[in-house]
Amino acid sequence: MAFEPKDRFFHKAKSEGFVARSAYKLEELQKKFKLMRKGDFVLDMGAAPGAWSQIASKEIGPQGKIVGLDLKEISVKLPNAKFYVMNAFEFDPKILEGRNINCLLSDMAPNTTGIRNTDQARSFDLCEQVVKVSDEYLSAGGHLVMKIFEGPDVEKLIKDLGRRFAQTKRIKPEAVRKGSFETYFVAINKKDGPSKV
Ligand SMILES: C[S@@+](CC[C@H](N)C(=O)[O-])C[C@H]1O[C@@H](n2cnc3c(N)ncnc32)[C@H](O)[C@@H]1O
Numbered sequence: 001m002a003f004e005p006k007d008r009f010f011h012k013a014k015s016e017g018f019v020a021r022s023a024y025k026l027e028e029l030q031k032k033f034k035l036m037r038k039g040d041f042v043l044d045m046g047a048a049p050g051a052w053s054q055i056a057s058k059e060i061g062p063q064g065k066i067v068g069l070d071l072k073e074i075s076v077k078l079p080n081a082k083f084y085v086m087n088a089f090e091f092d093p094k095i096l097e098g099r100n101i102n103c104l105l106s107d108m109a110p111n112t113t114g115i116r117n118t119d120q121a122r123s124f125d126l127c128e129q130v131v132k133v134s135d136e137y138l139s140a141g142g143h144l145v146m147k148i149f150e151g152p153d154v155e156k157l158i159k160d161l162g163r164r165f166a167q168t169k170r171i172k173p174e175a176v177r178k179g180s181f182e183t184y185f186v187a188i189n190k191k192d193g194p195s196k197v
Contacts, residue, residue: 003176012024019076021175040065043069044068044105045130046126049072067083068084071087098136103143108126143189
């Protein structure tokens with residue numbers, strides 16, 4: 001495993017009760033783009049250990065609801081969140097309980113092999129699956145955030161999102177580790193409604 005120094009975000013997360021430093025990535029994106037509002041229904045894909053859901057939980061308040069999924073068990077307890085062990089490629093819409101999503105979050109990352117092309121291609125496959133779930137269940141006017149490992153496929157993804165959302169931003173939050181090739185897409189205001197209910 002690569003050496004990961006405990007930086008200021010690690011210590012901040014510890015002192016503020018977040019289960020991972022990744023909380024500050026979503027916090028920054030939320031501040032900039034106002035992606036979630038009180039009462040929203042949020043799907044958090046790749047939610048473990050639960051830091052993004054902790055941020056989302058505060059933003060949507062007690063009237064809102066988060067459904068999170070991951071390959072791994074999530075142990076964090078939040079009053080307005082329910083978590084499932086589920087592979088994103090076997091997405092079961094039953095977990096949405098008939099609701100459409102207002103904000104779709106994906107911080108999913110494949111297990112890395114160290115072979116950049118392979119890792120990037122796997123990350124792109126995850127993003128394509130997120131776009132599929134967005135097509136099917138994200139409301140018109142809804143927002144999407146997803147992580148991708150930078151590489152040649154990024155341009156295709158920008159085009160895919162550009163067709164579906166009013167605005168697409170590519171951004172590296174401050175909490176992304178130096179030298180990391182991950183980046184985030186924030187897609188704002190979905191043009192069409194969900195193709196499934
Ligand atoms: C960087 S972590 C997410 C951190 C999380 N956002 C947080 O703040 O706590 C990436 C997660 O993606 C999950 N993941 C990778 N592939 C997945 C898949 N096919 N389906 C569901 N989750 C997946 C991993 O298990 C891992 O927990």
